[in-house]
Amino acid sequence: MTADRIFRGLFVLYLLAFVIYLFAPLLIMSVAAFNTSRFPTVIPWQGTTMDWFSAMWADAAMWRALWTSAIVAVLVVVVALPVGTAAALVLTTLHSRARSVAYAVMVSPLLTPGVVIGISTLILWRQVGVGGGIALIVVAQTTFIICYVMLMVMARLQRFDRTQEEAALGLGASRVMVFRRVLLPFLRPALLASGGLAILQSVENYNTTLFVRGFETPLTVFIATKVRTGLTPAVNALALVIIAATIIGAIAYEIARRRQVTARPRS
Amino acid sequence: MSHSVELDGIGMSFGSTRAVSDVSFTVGAGEFFSILGPSGCGKTTILRMIAGFLEPTEGRVLIGGRDMRGLGPNQRPTAMIFQSLALFPLMPVWENIAFGLEARGMGKAERRKRADDLLRLIALEGYGDRMPGELSGGQRQRVAIARALAVEPDVLLLDEPLSALDLKLRQHMRAELRSLQKRTGVTFIYITHDQSEALAMSDRVAVMSAGLLQQVATPRQLYDNPATPFVASFVGETNAIKGRVSAIGDGVARVDTALGPLHGRADGTLAIGQAATLYVRPEALVPGVGANTLRARVSRMDFEGAFALVHGQFSDGAALTAAVPSTRLADAPAPGTDASFFFAPEHAVVLADA
Amino acid sequence: MRDLYARFGGGLATIFLSLVLIWLAAMVLAPNLMMIDYALRPNLPPAQIGSEADTWSLDNFLYLANEGVHRAIFFKTVWASALVAALTLVVCYPIAFWMAQRATPGQLSIALMLVIIPFFINEVLRTLAWFIILAYRGPLNAVLQGIGLIDAPIRWQGDGGVLAGMVYAYILFMLLPIYNAIESLDRSQLEAARDLGSPTWRTHWRVVIPHAKAGIATGCVFTFMLAAGSYVAPALLGSPGSRWFTEIIYNWFFEGGDWNRGAAYALTLLVLCLAVVLVTLRLFRVNLTDVAK
Numbered sequence: 001m002t003a004d005r006i007f008r009g010l011f012v013l014y015l016l017a018f019v020i021y022l023f024a025p026l027l028i029m030s031v032a033a034f035n036t037s038r039f040p041t042v043i044p045w046q047g048t049t050m051d052w053f054s055a056m057w058a059d060a061a062m063w064r065a066l067w068t069s070a071i072v073a074v075l076v077v078v079v080a081l082p083v084g085t086a087a088a089l090v091l092t093t094l095h096s097r098a099r100s101v102a103y104a105v106m107v108s109p110l111l112t113p114g115v116v117i118g119i120s121t122l123i124l125w126r127q128v129g130v131g132g133g134i135a136l137i138v139v140a141q142t143t144f145i146i147c148y149v150m151l152m153v154m155a156r157l158q159r160f161d162r163t164q165e166e167a168a169l170g171l172g173a174s175r176v177m178v179f180r181r182v183l184l185p186f187l188r189p190a191l192l193a194s195g196g197l198a199i200l201q202s203v204e205n206y207n208t209t210l211f212v213r214g215f216e217t218p219l220t221v222f223i224a225t226k227v228r229t230g231l232t233p234a235v236n237a238l239a240l241v242i243i244a245a246t247i248i249g250a251i252a253y254e255i256a257r258r259r260q261v262t263a264r265p266r267s
Numbered sequence: 268m269s270h271s272v273e274l275d276g277i278g279m280s281f282g283s284t285r286a287v288s289d290v291s292f293t294v295g296a297g298e299f300f301s302i303l304g305p306s307g308c309g310k311t312t313i314l315r316m317i318a319g320f321l322e323p324t325e326g327r328v329l330i331g332g333r334d335m336r337g338l339g340p341n342q343r344p345t346a347m348i349f350q351s352l353a354l355f356p357l358m359p360v361w362e363n364i365a366f367g368l369e370a371r372g373m374g375k376a377e378r379r380k381r382a383d384d385l386l387r388l389i390a391l392e393g394y395g396d397r398m399p400g401e402l403s404g405g406q407r408q409r410v411a412i413a414r415a416l417a418v419e420p421d422v423l424l425l426d427e428p429l430s431a432l433d434l435k436l437r438q439h440m441r442a443e444l445r446s447l448q449k450r451t452g453v454t455f456i457y458i459t460h461d462q463s464e465a466l467a468m469s470d471r472v473a474v475m476s477a478g479l480l481q482q483v484a485t486p487r488q489l490y491d492n493p494a495t496p497f498v499a500s501f502v503g504e505t506n507a508i509k510g511r512v513s514a515i516g517d518g519v520a521r522v523d524t525a526l527g528p529l530h531g532r533a534d535g536t537l538a539i540g541q542a543a544t545l546y547v548r549p550e551a552l553v554p555g556v557g558a559n560t561l562r563a564r565v566s567r568m569d570f571e572g573a574f575a576l577v578h579g580q581f582s583d584g585a586a587l588t589a590a591v592p593s594t595r596l597a598d599a600p601a602p603g604t605d606a607s608f609f610f611a612p613e614h615a616v617v618l619a620d621a
Numbered sequence: 622m623r624d625l626y627a628r629f630g631g632g633l634a635t636i637f638l639s640l641v642l643i644w645l646a647a648m649v650l651a652p653n654l655m656m657i658d659y660a661l662r663p664n665l666p667p668a669q670i671g672s673e674a675d676t677w678s679l680d681n682f683l684y685l686a687n688e689g690v691h692r693a694i695f696f697k698t699v700w701a702s703a704l705v706a707a708l709t710l711v712v713c714y715p716i717a718f719w720m721a722q723r724a725t726p727g728q729l730s731i732a733l734m735l736v737i738i739p740f741f742i743n744e745v746l747r748t749l750a751w752f753i754i755l756a757y758r759g760p761l762n763a764v765l766q767g768i769g770l771i772d773a774p775i776r777w778q779g780d781g782g783v784l785a786g787m788v789y790a791y792i793l794f795m796l797l798p799i800y801n802a803i804e805s806l807d808r809s810q811l812e813a814a815r816d817l818g819s820p821t822w823r824t825h826w827r828v829v830i831p832h833a834k835a836g837i838a839t840g841c842v843f844t845f846m847l848a849a850g851s852y853v854a855p856a857l858l859g860s861p862g863s864r865w866f867t868e869i870i871y872n873w874f875f876e877g878g879d880w881n882r883g884a885a886y887a888l889t890l891l892v893l894c895l896a897v898v899l900v901t902l903r904l905f906r907v908n909l910t911d912v913a914k
Contacts, residue, residue, distance in 0.1 A: 007821075011715065018716055022739050025750035025789065028760055032753060040753050043763040083644050086637035093625045106641075109649060111842075111898050112891060113850020115867050119887045120652030123659050123880065143648040165628070167353035169340045170318055171367035171418055175630030181366070185357045204743040207852045207867075211874065220745045227749055227857050236753075239746045246741045254734075 033236035040233040052233040065222035073202040075138040084149025109144035118211030132214025149194040156190035271296040271454040277326030301465040304475035346415035347424040354399040361395030367418035385413040499546040520617040531615030547615040552589035554598040557609030563587045659884035681885030698866035702848035713795040721803035740793040751786040782858035795840035802836025838905035
């Protein structure tokens with residue numbers, strides 16, 4: 001019994017250590033944004049300041065990087081959602097043998113290291129005279145982000161009752177109308193979620209983007225370059241803003257999801 | 268009565284399995300027609316061939332005299348009600364009902380009006396803006412019916428739509444379906460494995476077994492004049508007594524059985540010396556001794572209210588069931604005793620063994 | 622294919638099929654084939670491309686095999702990535718077990734949120750956070766000195782820093798598959814094992830781990846692959862003495878200017894990762910369908 005209690009106590013300590021491990025880095029990074037010190041740190045504390053936020057705000061290069069990332073993310077969503085949905089529909093409609101082969105090919109980008117996707121895209125497009133830049137970033141990122149969309153849409157499709165399609169057809173609907181009025185509304189939550197995931201993946205991508213960026217500087221490249229060439233707490237200020245935005249976004253998404261779940265208990 | 272649906276020798280194979288073989292029948296316009304059979308007998312396959320979800324591998328489907336070959340389910344004058352109902356969960360009730368009208372390009376205001384009319388017809392006025400998930404089972408049922416009726420189909424196809432409901436609601440919905448069909452005059456083709464459902468609602472019933480059509484008849488004819496041994500034993504309770512035909516005359520056959528010679532009605536196809544079975548309904552058995560007498564050891568009596576079911580065993584071990592009206596309970600033999608029952612020859616049917 | 626057309630009709634089915642085929646052909650297959658082609662050709666000035674010198678050979682791969690430093694870095698990347706996977710597994714297993722079998726529903730939803738939030742945040746930022754913590758005059762050294770564990774600050778940047786940053790970065794990829802796997806274990810099996818007198822470690826070894834092996838394999842495969850292909854952590858947390866194979870590849874492309882050799886190196890990395898994935902899945906008898914969730 002006592003051994004059990006010691007074990008339990010140790011485990012609670014471990015849980016605590018794990019949570020600290022998860023959040024201490026983020027916390028320290030965020031707090032460092034308020035330290036006057038020129039190098040971002042919390043020790044020694046040289047005085048509290050908001051200057052780094054205004055420095056970040058005034059940094060034109062940061063805004064350009066943010067803008068680049070935003071354009072890329074929007075384009076990625078525009079490409080990845082339709083293709084990923086189509087892939088999910090093709091895959092779920094295919095028959096078993098062809099299906100497992102197609103499946104392996106279609107998830108292979110997830111099992112390919114990000115740098116390799118960047119490199120192979122760069123090499124291919126150089127053949128036709130397209131160099132690194134926004135277009136190539138979008139192409140390289142969508143290559144694997146499509147997989148995420150496909151998997152999320154497939155998960156939703158598994159719960160779809162296909163007699164609904166038959167019912168709609170039987171009522172005289174065309175195939176296009178069945179798709180637009182019955183299947184697409186059903187997939188909506190998965191499409192929204194995978195759109196969010198696609199934006200997140202796109203904005204946070206570094207490994208793939210690095211190789212195809214050409215002369216563009218998306219946000220991740222901007223931050224990584226800062227770290228190597230002249231890190232100031234202005235980057236921490238940016239990090240804090242991103243973290244706050246991410247957490248608020250995640251919470252809003254979760255609340256919206258729960259509200260939807262409780263609003264339609266039986267559907 | 269004009270023919271609404273005509274099946275002309277249709278058959279369906281899935282790979283090497285034969286689901287339906289050479290089925291032909293016609294359904295009159297405005298008829299309530301049921302297809303009855305155990306699960307796996309091919310009845311759903313037939314319905315899906317009429318609806319156009321399956322293309323028959325042999326034969327033709329005609330609706331209103333027109334060959335339906337090559338026409339998809341959205342091009343046929345049919346509407347189907349699915350076992351799962353398949354209401355669209357993300358559309359409010361009125362949009363569900365008006366979906367077929369939307370497919371036909373009707374304007375929104377007009378659709379809404381028609382949906383409201385139909386909601387009145389199914390006594391769900393004011394439910395148009397609810398979601399299907401907020402309705403009870405019976406209400407969803409009625410919405411599914413209204414959705415199908417909205418497109419004014421020539422033929423409504425119903426695939427066991429009542430099977431998910433509890434007994435009370437099911438009985439209520441039977442009456443409702445029946446009266447709805449009479450009011451609208453639409454041809455109903457109704458699939459069920461529940462014989463009491465088929466008998467109670469239908470103008471005519473087709474009985475199927477193992478992909479083969481057994482008999483098409485009115486409920487009364489099916490019960491009184493089963494055409495095949497399968498129909499005799501599947502529709503209603505019956506006592507089956509095996510034997511050999513020893514005499515035929517005047518529409519009556521004599522069958523020599525282990526219980527002695529018995530008489531029952533026979534059609535012209537029987538021949539003397541043929542192995543045959545005599546089928547007699549429990550309610551046709553009367554306690555006592557008469558022309559056709561059966562002797563059995565009574566094992567149990569179940570009182571069911573309007574009548575009592577007497578269970579017994581013949582000397583050869585076969586089971587006997589007799590229904591004794593409650594008003595005649597005094598005549599019923601006590602369990603454990605040997606008892607005699609007799610029946611009039613016109614209440615029994617003799618069929619050649621398959 | 623017939624089913625696709627029957628279900629969606631000619632127009633939609635053709636659109637779906639073309640989208641998928643364009644993706645697979647132009648974005649998945651063609652780039653990889655072109656990379657193979659590149660890897661097999663020598664690096665030539667533009668004038669000589671297409672001349673008889675431009676033939677396929679294994680020279681670029683042989684260069685990697687014979688170049689001692691690069692070869693060493695390659696093998697270090699392999700075993701260090703395996704170490705990352707192993708460490709992450711050790712860190713995550715108890716948490717995953719607790720979440721799947723012991724936590725109350727309330728605790729579970731909090732735990733899931735706590736685990737997921739850091740992973741909504743950019744990998745570059747997460748690495749930056751470790752860069753700050755591990756700095757020579759940073760908080761970690763200050764704390765360790767403060768409690769008297771070390772006398773002088775330690776230079777964490779290098780192999781140790783890369784390891785710490787990577788384990789941190791890939792926790793979620795290990796935790797969630799294992800959690801999902803253990804979650805499906807019937808709790809009464811644990812009670813039965815305990816009832817039969819099995820000590821805790823044996824229950825885990827004989828009941829929980831065999832049940833969760835698909836999840837463990839999935840987590841390890843992903844962590845290994847992500848670690849081997851990572852560029853951020855080694856670039857920011859490493860030192861010149863702790864170079865990662867991806868950094869060598871990057872140098873061939875953007876500093877050495879030899880794309881062909883870079884392609885050969887990248888291809889080697891890809892083959893390594895696919896081999897590890899397939900061998901692990903085969904060893905653990907896990908289906909590819911179970912992996913991607």
